[in-house]
Amino acid sequence: MRKSVLWHADHIDTLRAMGRELHLLTEVPGLDVDGRFAAVTVIPAGLPVREAVDRAVAITAAEGIGTALTFAETDIHLTSLVNRRLGHAWAVPEADAIARDKRRQREFLDEHGLPTVRHAAVSSTAEGLAAAERIGYPLIVKPTHAAFSRGVALVSGPEELEGRLGDIEELARSGDGNYFTGAERTYALLEEFLPGEEVTLDGVVLFGRFHLAGVINKMHMPGPYFEEDFYTLPFRRPELEPELAGIxxxxxxxxxxxxxLFNIELRQDADGQFRVVEFSTRMSGGQNYRNLREVHGIDVVRLYVKALGADGHEEVWAGETPRLPARRATCITYAYRTGVVLRNTPGQAALSPHFQSYVPVARPGDRLRRAPEGYDIAGSLSVAGPYREPADVDRIEAVAAELDRRLDVLVVPAPPALPAGGAG
Ligand SMILES: Nc1ncnc2c1ncn2[C@@H]1O[C@H](COP(=O)(O)OP(=O)(O)OP(=O)(O)O)[C@@H](O)[C@H]1O
Ligand SMILES: [Mg+2]
Known part of the structure; x- marks a missing residue:
């Protein structure tokens, strides 16, 4: 996991509880003191994929490691390439390559007659402006390879589109965040806007068969920017579950x-039909994994890891909890703040019986910005309560909002930017 392991503490705990010895390959220095890993190898940031694969394969040979695993979106393709080199026929790099590229996802959905939107992939502003005339405004513009809604915007006319395309081109050129490798044919995607409700669905594929973990409600985001928040379980509209799981x-x-592992995001069109926003061969990030387990009992990481080493289907399910009807309500809220961080801890929120965990992402001194300047959060707070009736989902959402206010997150206004050459 090249960028960070912060988001995946629960996943790592599961692997450790299964008795696996973990060797971490990362770009982040200083993790060799993290006792969860038997060994840590730091590779330079932004290595070309082929070189990163060679480095990983060399480690597996030296250490007698049998399998590569990741939970991070930007590493799914690389990890599959490593597993292929290790001789695992179950690794399908082609599927991961499609999942890493929103343009290829749209082509794939078209090809197989799956619910998608009108779209155009573009590699210049002129191309973008021409394609927009065909799709019609308002429309969505997004980078083909990013995440965390970075660069995703709803635009209502050509001037706005031009500005957004410029920003995306800059992101693609920068190599920032390992999103773009420099080998992409196109950097931006224009899409028809889906105005309705949105969900994110997680599950696991075992022996080619999809098993649902759960459908997570998301806060409705009307645009123009899409800062995500309030991931709640269980699904408010269980009657729609079979249709969504079918997609x-x-x-x-x-x-x-x-x-x-498998995740798919869907959103309703103007007629209420769900269409695919995007999908990936990994699961939702952060505390969603644990919440799916809390609510529905099923442990998709365990099942996945067992399948990687198993000969038959039965063996994987032996002793495992199947997916159960909802038994708890959970909510994740992102601590959005603006300014420079002085302190970032869960504070009094941790004393609440609803408190599950707080993952602090920002460090003292970091500057946090809201969209469109930035998509930063101080951290991610997860809370849980009982589930007896659908109104409990609203209740747990209100609890999350209340505990967010009790987090010990102190920010001060950022100093104004100095005029060019004014630093003296
Ligand atoms: N065609 C669309 N119509 C309506 N909303 C959209 C569309 N495409 C994207 N969005 C909104 O923007 C959000 C981010 O888009 P998308 O999932 O494609 O990008 P991302 O950067 O991979 O996001 P993340 O990593 O946060 O899932 C979506 O969750 C959705 O709310
Ligand atoms: Mg998304």
Whole structure:
């Protein structure tokens, strides 16, 4: 996991509880003191994929490591390439390459007649402006390879589109965040706007078959920017679950994946029909994994890891909890703040019986910005309560908002930027 392991503490705990010895490959220095890993190798940031694969394969040979694993979006393709080199036929790099590229996802959905939107991939502002006339405003513009909604915007006319395309081109050129490798044919995607409700669905593919973990409600985001917040469980509209799981199943079938974690985001069009926003061969980040387990019992990381080393389907399910009807309500809220961080801890929020965990992301001295300047959060707070009736989902959301206010996150206004050459 090249960028960070912060988001995946629960996933790592599961691997450790299964008795696995972990060797971390990362770009982040200083993790060799983290006792969860038997060994840590730091590679330079932004290595070309082929070189990173060679480095990983060399470590597996030296250390007798059998399998590569990741939970991070930007590493799914690399990890599959490593597993292929290790001789694992279940690794399907082609599926991960599609998942890493929003343009290829749209082409894939078209090809297989799956619910998608009108779209155009572009590699220049002129191309973008021409394509926009065909799709019609308002429309969504986004980078083909980013995450955390970075660069995603709803635009209502050509002037705005031009500005947004310029920003995306800059992100693509910068190599920032390992999103773009420099080898991409196009950097931006224009899409028809889906105005309705949005969900994110997680599951696991075992022996080519999709198993649902749960459908997570998301806060409605009307645009123009899409800062995400309030991921709640269980799904408010369980009657729609079979339809949504059916779309996931169809995607998985055509991807021809054998074993993988799987996430798909869907949003309703003006007629209320769910269409795919994006999908990936990994699961939702952060505390969603633990919340799916708390709410529905099923442990997708355990099942996935068991499948990687198993001969048959039965063996994987032996002793495991199947997916259960909802038994708890959970909510994740992102601590959005603006300014320079002085302190960032859970504070009094941790004393609440609803408190599950707080993952601080920002460090003292970091500057936090809101969209469109930045998509920064101080941290991610997860809370839980009982589930007896649908109104409990609203209740746990209100609890999350209240505990967010009790976090010990102190920020001060950022100093104004100095005029060019004014630093003297
Ligand atoms: N065609 C669309 N219509 C309506 N909203 C959209 C569309 N595409 C994206 N969005 C909104 O923007 C958000 C981010 O878009 P998308 O998932 O494509 O980018 P991302 O950077 O991979 O996001 P993340 O990593 O946060 O999931 C979506 O969750 C959705 O709310
Ligand atoms: Mg997304």
């Amino acid at each position: 996931a199943e169809a995607v998985v079938k055509h991807l021809r994946v054998e074993h993988c």
